[in-house]
Amino acid sequence: MTQETLRELLARVHERLSQPGSVDGEARELLGTVMRDIERALGRRTQLESLAVQFEADHPQLAELLRRIIDALGKAGI
DSSP, rough: HHHHHHHHHHHHHHHHHHHHTSSHHHHHHHHHHHHHEEEEEEHHHHHHHHHHHHHHHHOOOOOOOOOHHHHHHTTTTO
């Protein structure tokens, strides 16, 4: 699922929550908290992706070594 799709789904949830009688106050508050947490995580992911691109541009050889290590760990089930 892309970030854009996730953001669209969050917007739809927000829209439904704004309708009267959709959920009780406690559920609305809980869902609002979850939505804010997801939105913050998406923001962090965007920032992390930007930092990763910058790191790779600044240190291409080290970035390649790290990718190979990550791939090996994944193949080892770690």
